[in-house]
Amino acid sequence: MNISDAERIASVLESIKYKPALKMSEADLIVVTMCSVRQSAVDRIHGLIEKFRKLKTKNYKLQTILTGCIIKKDRIKFEKSFDYLVDIKDIKKIPEILNPSLRAKRNLGNYLDITPKYSSKFSANVPIMTGCNNFCSYCVVPYARDREVSRPAKEVIAEVKNLVRNGYKEIWLLGQNVNSYKDGKNNFSNLLKMVNKIPGEFWIRFTSSHPKDFNDEVINTMAIGGKITPYLNLPAQSGDDKVLKSMNRHYTIKDYKNKIEKLKKKIPGIAISTDIIVGFPGETKKQFENTAKLFRDVKYDMAYINKYSPRIGTAAAKLNDNVLWEEKKRREKVLTEILKQTALKGSQKYIGKTVDVLIEGKKQASESERSPVVNRAKRGSTTGAKNIWFGRTNTYKVVKIESFKNILGKIVKVKITEAQPFTLKAKII
Ligand code: SAM
Ligand code: SF4
Numbered sequence: 001m002n003i004s005d006a007e008r009i010a011s012v013l014e015s016i017k018y019k020p021a022l023k024m025s026e027a028d029l030i031v032v033t034m035c036s037v038r039q040s041a042v043d044r045i046h047g048l049i050e051k052f053r054k055l056k057t058k059n060y061k062l063q064t065i066l067t068g069c070i071i072k073k074d075r076i077k078f079e080k081s082f083d084y085l086v087d088i089k090d091i092k093k094i095p096e097i098l099n100p101s102l103r104a105k106r107n108l109g110n111y112l113d114i115t116p117k118y119s120s121k122f123s124a125n126v127p128i129m130t131g132c133n134n135f136c137s138y139c140v141v142p143y144a145r146d147r148e149v150s151r152p153a154k155e156v157i158a159e160v161k162n163l164v165r166n167g168y169k170e171i172w173l174l175g176q177n178v179n180s181y182k183d184g185k186n187n188f189s190n191l192l193k194m195v196n197k198i199p200g201e202f203w204i205r206f207t208s209s210h211p212k213d214f215n216d217e218v219i220n221t222m223a224i225g226g227k228i229t230p231y232l233n234l235p236a237q238s239g240d241d242k243v244l245k246s247m248n249r250h251y252t253i254k255d256y257k258n259k260i261e262k263l264k265k266k267i268p269g270i271a272i273s274t275d276i277i278v279g280f281p282g283e284t285k286k287q288f289e290n291t292a293k294l295f296r297d298v299k300y301d302m303a304y305i306n307k308y309s310p311r312i313g314t315a316a317a318k319l320n321d322n323v324l325w326e327e328k329k330r331r332e333k334v335l336t337e338i339l340k341q342t343a344l345k346g347s348q349k350y351i352g353k354t355v356d357v358l359i360e361g362k363k364q365a366s367e368s369e370r371s372p373v374v375n376r377a378k379r380g381s382t383t384g385a386k387n388i389w390f391g392r393t394n395t396y397k398v399v400k401i402e403s404f405k406n407i408l409g410k411i412v413k414v415k416i417t418e419a420q421p422f423t424l425k426a427k428i429i
Helices: 002-015 039-058 072-081 088-098 141-145 153-165 188-196 216-224 241-246 253-266 285-298 325-348
Strands: 029-034 063-068 123-127 170-174 203-207 231-233 271-278 302-307 354-364 387-393 398-403 411-419 423-428
Touching: 002 029, 002 063, 002 088, 002 123, 029 039, 039 072, 063 088, 123 153, 153 170, 153 188, 170 188, 188 203, 188 216, 216 253, 253 271, 253 285, 271 285, 271 325, 285 325, 302 325, 325 411, 354 398, 398 411
Parallel strands: 029 063, 123 170, 170 203, 231 271, 271 302, 398 423
Antiparallel strands: 354 387, 354 411, 387 398, 411 423
């Protein structure tokens, strides 16, 4: 969401003739798109403030803006350290903030209808909603991002059609809780079906899903397949019902597992990931063991494991954060070890298979990775340098591939030759 916000800010700035600076030291304007989910992200702002202070001594024209997800307390704290604090919903006003003579007369409307300056030429983030109504007890999002607002399906479809026309291969439908999308006429399942019907060769992904709203209708829509990829991030947050209740999550582990079972049955080969918080206030060793059991049972392909960090203003911040940092680290390690085993088993199923991979980037092969004997004419390269490309399968598994051709942004067919927990190796066929 931060990247997506930054792409809209870039577009607003280009509309008033700003150009991207190559280095921070060359910039006349720096806009920081802040994240408040964890304290560590907020702490990074302090480091930036110091950097900006030094830059300002060399460039008196430099202006700084803070926007993104900001809670009230940080707003007050950072107000004096930036030239402007701009609510994310007000980014259309940046031109008039920088130059009051540009004051807009008309109603500027929702910021999500700004055409973004996409940072990739083949993968695009398309927000379908913003904000959150759920108030999970640990989470700052409803305070930093306000209540849910869905974008009209017509607008989303127009944006995706335009992207596909321009050769985009991957569309991420974004929202804090995409499953509660509603524009008055359509729910999330309808929207997915509509995007799936757009002609062209592209993949549809979406995030985040909330288990309480992830229902049979969405499972059945995912099972249609087509452009909808067989991958789901379904954040469990904990494997213990009592902890889930204290987190205000509104589902039980039985509900969660039922949904996973249905998914696996209807979409064989689907890859599943989750988000987990370890060391939530009061989480006992026994309750944590239930999360470890959930990991062993579901056999996740990936998990984003977070050590609980108290966020001021949330309900959980009033609870006693009584799990020591060392113990949180231990719990994270235990889950990572289980994950490595289940992800490896999942990855090994790909060996020998032919799959499509969307190529996202490359790294120059190191000396040891270079083949000693290569036919230069055959590989069509004048430099002799071999590249290791990396991309993802439609199930979101990372794949490394050697190729001399420029395959960036293309969906290529590869044969999987090796498997590690989180990376596959493959050859182009
Ligand atoms: N909307 C998604 C959901 O319902 O699960 C999650 C979005 S949240 C912005 C991203 C992730 O950050 C969460 O899944 C959670 O694991 C993590 N997170 C949020 N608040 C946290 C906190 N106070 N401490 C540690 N991790 C946190
Ligand atoms: Fe935060 Fe997600 Fe809960 Fe909303 S649903 S409060 S974004 S964790």
